[in-house]
Amino acid sequence: MISILCIALVALIVSLFLRYFTAFFSSTVHAHRSVASIRAFLHSPNKGIEELLTERAKANERLVEGMGLSNTFVSPDRTVHKAFTMQARELIKTPQARWTDFRHLTTQAIHAELANSESHGTLFDRFVQSVTLRVVLVGIMGVQTAVDSLDRESIVVVVEGITKLWSLSKKPSPASRKLLVDVKHHLRRLVLDEDTFPNPLNFVVPAWETLWRVVATAIAYTHDNPRLEKLFLEVYVNPKEEVFRAEGKDGVSVKGVVDETMRLHPPSRHISRVRPRLGWSWVPGALLNVMEKLWPGTQFQRGYADVEEIQRSSVWGEDAHVFDPARHSTGRLWEGQAETMSFSFGYGPLRCIAASWAPMAVAVISASIFDCLEGGEYAVVPGPNIGAREGWRGWRIESSSCGRSRSKKSENTSKTPGKPSA
Numbered sequence: 001m002i003s004i005l006c007i008a009l010v011a012l013i014v015s016l017f018l019r020y021f022t023a024f025f026s027s028t029v030h031a032h033r034s035v036a037s038i039r040a041f042l043h044s045p046n047k048g049i050e051e052l053l054t055e056r057a058k059a060n061e062r063l064v065e066g067m068g069l070s071n072t073f074v075s076p077d078r079t080v081h082k083a084f085t086m087q088a089r090e091l092i093k094t095p096q097a098r099w100t101d102f103r104h105l106t107t108q109a110i111h112a113e114l115a116n117s118e119s120h121g122t123l124f125d126r127f128v129q130s131v132t133l134r135v136v137l138v139g140i141m142g143v144q145t146a147v148d149s150l151d152r153e154s155i156v157v158v159v160e161g162i163t164k165l166w167s168l169s170k171k172p173s174p175a176s177r178k179l180l181v182d183v184k185h186h187l188r189r190l191v192l193d194e195d196t197f198p199n200p201l202n203f204v205v206p207a208w209e210t211l212w213r214v215v216a217t218a219i220a221y222t223h224d225n226p227r228l229e230k231l232f233l234e235v236y237v238n239p240k241e242e243v244f245r246a247e248g249k250d251g252v253s254v255k256g257v258v259d260e261t262m263r264l265h266p267p268s269r270h271i272s273r274v275r276p277r278l279g280w281s282w283v284p285g286a287l288l289n290v291m292e293k294l295w296p297g298t299q300f301q302r303g304y305a306d307v308e309e310i311q312r313s314s315v316w317g318e319d320a321h322v323f324d325p326a327r328h329s330t331g332r333l334w335e336g337q338a339e340t341m342s343f344s345f346g347y348g349p350l351r352c353i354a355a356s357w358a359p360m361a362v363a364v365i366s367a368s369i370f371d372c373l374e375g376g377e378y379a380v381v382p383g384p385n386i387g388a389r390e391g392w393r394g395w396r397i398e399s400s401s402c403g404r405s406r407s408k409k410s411e412n413t414s415k416t417p418g419k420p421s422a
């Protein structure tokens, strides 16, 4: 009898231990979904910049091999951080990045893409990707070539390649490594200045990858709304911050449209970090890495700030999933909502350096596309769903030669907005 009891007791202890052991060492990922929790997660006050960079670099490790990055997103080194963020800040201050010049560049980029499209039109996502890449290369990175003479074949290889590499980056294979070589080769054909950009992907990925998706989504929400389209055309005619922020009688502004787009579809849906598990932070990093190689998932804990979730949470009311740019009108946004909005660009010392610049850039690129469509020669044909990095099946920019009866586009691209097409 006693021996049966002993066996049962031992079995109970073993099963409890195993449960504890597996729970502790399992590679569960911790999601942060409240304002306080996200803030503490991304900027714990007792951590220095080096520790924050190490946690980010560890979370983004796969992008070194998968995307060929060597910038501050994958480096724990504070000198890399300082140099990279300084260079990025300078780039968005370049003369081409001033709004009137930026609009001019964008219009040229759009015409270059449309001129190259097939007679019946082009894929919507490919079009926005290509236009935005041209603008990023010349307008931000200062490539010394006319925006419409950038090699089209290379543009296509780079936009398609980067998109594909993202989905392959979780599991790099010989095929993805070959694709990366191809992307790098074509990007080098576009960005000749090796001294300023030893690895152009370092800039193209954070700038282009985020911008094109916000542009595509903002257009997807507004292309069939003449009232919103008209607001964008006003920004096109007069690309100034005041016009971007100007609210109509209903409180809607272009800024409101861009903010609402980023609320519902933040390009960085999850901001990840990997840090030593509780109790292991005293162990030197190098030793932790060795232990992690021997017993994967036991030394480090992955977590993420769930930006998408918090920006669609109940603080936005019962219709949180509905696109409503009027939410952002003056006086309507309350503190709890504004706090969640700010996470689109991260939080703390590693927050995006382009947080104030990027929304206006999105507005100018979208406005230039609307201006082109307004003439009636081209139209957005929607697909069943709004995509993200992928998922734009069915979306097209269609030419009127496909049977649409539309007026001929004026040659003058800086016209006063007329009545927008529905």
Ligand code: HEM
Pocket: 056, 072, 081, 084, 085, 088, 091, 092, 140, 206, 207, 208, 210, 211, 214, 266, 267, 268, 271, 272, 343, 344, 345, 346, 347, 349, 350, 351, 352, 353, 354, 358, 359
């Ligand atoms: C709508 C467009 C953009 C969005 C939504 C966005 C989002 C973000 C987010 C969420 C982070 C923080 C990442 C983290 O903490 O791990 C970040 C950082 C950063 N972004 Fe952006 N970004 C945008 C556009 C850009 C552009 C156009 C540039 C370059 C010109 C840029 C350059 C950077 C840099 C350099 C950092 C790192 C800052 C640091 O480490 O201190 N971003 N961005």
